[in-house]
Amino acid sequence: MQQLLAPKNFYLWSGRWLRPVAWATGLCTLTGLYWGLVVAPPDYQQGDSYRIMFVHVPSAWMSLFVYAVMAGAGAVALVWRIKVAEVVASASAPIGAAFTALALMTGSLWGKPMWGTWWVWDARLTSELLLLFLYLGYMALEQAIEDRRTATRAAAVLALVGAVDLPIIHYSVEWWHTLHQAPTVTRFGAPAIHGSMLAPLLVMALAFFGYYVSLLLVRARCELLERERTNPWVGEVCRGIP
Amino acid sequence: MTPRRQRIIAITLILAGVSAAAALGLTALSSNILFFYTPTQLLSGEVPPAAAIRLGGLVTKGSVKRTPDSLKISFDLTDQQHTVRVRYEGLLPDLFREGQGIVAQGRLAADRVFNANEVLAKHDENYMPPELAAHLPKVKDTAP
Numbered sequence: 001m002q003q004l005l006a007p008k009n010f011y012l013w014s015g016r017w018l019r020p021v022a023w024a025t026g027l028c029t030l031t032g033l034y035w036g037l038v039v040a041p042p043d044y045q046q047g048d049s050y051r052i053m054f055v056h057v058p059s060a061w062m063s064l065f066v067y068a069v070m071a072g073a074g075a076v077a078l079v080w081r082i083k084v085a086e087v088v089a090s091a092s093a094p095i096g097a098a099f100t101a102l103a104l105m106t107g108s109l110w111g112k113p114m115w116g117t118w119w120v121w122d123a124r125l126t127s128e129l130l131l132l133f134l135y136l137g138y139m140a141l142e143q144a145i146e147d148r149r150t151a152t153r154a155a156a157v158l159a160l161v162g163a164v165d166l167p168i169i170h171y172s173v174e175w176w177h178t179l180h181q182a183p184t185v186t187r188f189g190a191p192a193i194h195g196s197m198l199a200p201l202l203v204m205a206l207a208f209f210g211y212y213v214s215l216l217l218v219r220a221r222c223e224l225l226e227r228e229r230t231n232p233w234v235g236e237v238c239r240g241i242p
Numbered sequence: 243m244t245p246r247r248q249r250i251i252a253i254t255l256i257l258a259g260v261s262a263a264a265a266l267g268l269t270a271l272s273s274n275i276l277f278f279y280t281p282t283q284l285l286s287g288e289v290p291p292a293a294a295i296r297l298g299g300l301v302t303k304g305s306v307k308r309t310p311d312s313l314k315i316s317f318d319l320t321d322q323q324h325t326v327r328v329r330y331e332g333l334l335p336d337l338f339r340e341g342q343g344i345v346a347q348g349r350l351a352a353d354r355v356f357n358a359n360e361v362l363a364k365h366d367e368n369y370m371p372p373e374l375a376a377h378l379p380k381v382k383d384t385a386p
Contacts, residue, residue, distance in 0.1 A: 044375030045337060046365070053369075079249045116335030116362045122277040160256060164264045175268075176275045177298060179345055184367040193369040 007224050008233040010084045014217045021217070025210030032207050036200035043197075052110045054201060057185075058208035060103035063131060064166055066096030066212060070138070071163040074156025084220075086152040087227065089159065090142060091219035095212055097135035104128060115179060123172035124180035127165055134162035148227055278345045280321040284356075297326065297356055298345040298364065306340055319346065319356070326350075330358040337363035 003009050036054035043050040073089035076082055107125070108118045119125065138155050145151035173182045185191045191198055228234050268275065278298035279289050289295050297319060305318035314331045317340075328346050338344060343366060346358035 041371035041373070044370050044372045049336070050369060075253055078253060079246055113336050114363060114365055115337070116333075116360075120277065120362070123275050157256070160253060161260050163257070164260050168264070168268070176272070177277050177280075179277055179362060179364055181365045181367045184369060187367075192367050194371055194374060196371060197369050 005082050005084050007083050007228050007231070008237070011221055011224055011233075011237060014221055018214065018217045018221075021210055022214045025207055025214055028203055028207035028210055032200050032203035036197075036204060040197050040200050041194075046114060049110065049113055050197075052106050054204045056103060056106040056110065057201060058205040059099045059106065060128070061186075061205060062208045062212055063096060063100040063103050063128070064169060065209075066092050066099060067131060067135070067159070067163070067166060070096060071156075071159040074152075074159040078153055078156050078160075083227065084224070086149060086156075087220045087223045088216065089156060090148075090152050091216055091223055093135055093138050093142070093155075095215050095219070097132060097139065099208070099212075100128065100132040100135060104132065120179050122178040122180060123176045124169065124178045127169040127172050130165055131162075131169060134158070134165060138162075281319060281324040281326040282321055284326060284350065285324050289350075292349055294347070294349050296345050296347045297328070297358075298343065299326075300343050301338070301340050303340045316355075319344070326356050327354070328356045328358050328361075330361050332359075332361070334361055335363040337365055 004013060032054065037051055040051070042048050070089050070092040073085045073092070076085040077089055104125075111120075112118050138158055141158055142151045142155040145154055170183075170186075172178060173180050184193050185198065185201070193201070225234055225238075278296035281297065281299050283289060284295070284297060299319040299321045302318035302320050302325060306315065307317070308315050312331070313333065314329075315334070316327060316329045318325045319328050320326075328348075329351075330346065330348075338361065343364035345362045345364055346356060347360040347362075348356055348358035351357050
């Protein structure tokens with residue numbers, strides 16, 4: 001573990017894992033989409049409209065998960081000054097922002113026919129929108145400071161402060177009356193969804209997770225090379241002497 | 243105390259402070275965060291009379307009355323304890339049906355009927371294939 005935290009080792013290790021993870025992601029995406037959009041039965045109430053859930057739910061889960069990773073890596077970067085953690089936090093932000101935007105947009109598209117409105121200011125939707133602004137604020141703050149290490153540490157404080165939004169998003173549908181429904185899968189007790197729909201949902205969740213890991217590795221590796229460009233190992237790696 | 247220890251303490255304090263502030267703020271605002279009131283809250287006078295509010299509940303089975311050749315509709319909205327009659331004219335969402343949870347926006351008229359200008363359907367968290375639903379004649383009504 002200690003070894004892996006050295007920038008050079010992380011770079012070499014992630015280079016080995018990138019390809020298998022990306023292939024697995026592609027496989028899960030194709031399987032999950034076919035299973036969810038073609039094989040899975042329609043819903044007893046919503047018919048085929050519910051199928052947007054196979055994109056909406058994983059992207060909403062990942063929007064929370066990526067933020068947790070970003071804030072966690074930010075805390076590690078603040079305390080232990082580990083370069084790999086700084087790079088992971090910094091590289092996660094745009095990916096998480098994209099997941100959040102996707103969750104908001106797919107939810108809106110589903111909301112119009114099902115609820116009867118594109119958008120309402122209920123607790124779940126508002127707190128998820130706040131998460132998008134937190135991601136954008138994180139990226140803006142990081143861009144605003146010249147020195148990259150200082151920038152990442154300043155942004156990490158923002159990420160930690162914003163982390164308070166994560167439990168609010170998750171529990172909003174239980175604490176307050178909202179238009180958004182209560183959790184189907186991530187709740188105590190059995191999921192309130194039939195197995196024939198749950199299985200493709202979980203495959204899609206795996207696909208989204210794999211997509212995040214692949215993109216994170218690509219971005220983190222690139223960022224690491226740029227930040228460490230004055231270090232001898234970067235020259236060695238780039239000349240192909242690992 | 244090492245600088246690292248100081249930073250750990252600083253981060254813990256930040257997290258604790260922000261969590262406490264958020265908890266206090268949300269508790270203070272909790273009534274504003276409610277997306278809708280229930281019929282019980284409306285009838286017990288918790289809501290200022292004639293104020294524009296959202297009212298949530300289940301559409302009582304067999305209570306939906308449509309006026310022919312118009313979009314006028316009226317139905318009973320219940321939270322299993324109290325019931326309010328709702329009047330509405332306009333398009334209804336796909337999920338509107340008897341037994342379904344809905345949220346109506348509008349105000350209580352003098353004749354104790356709720357005049358809605360917008361009706362939204364509230365979806366529950368249950369997903370199943372139609373064949374399975376057919377075997378369960380009454381799907382568990384989740385209170386809104």
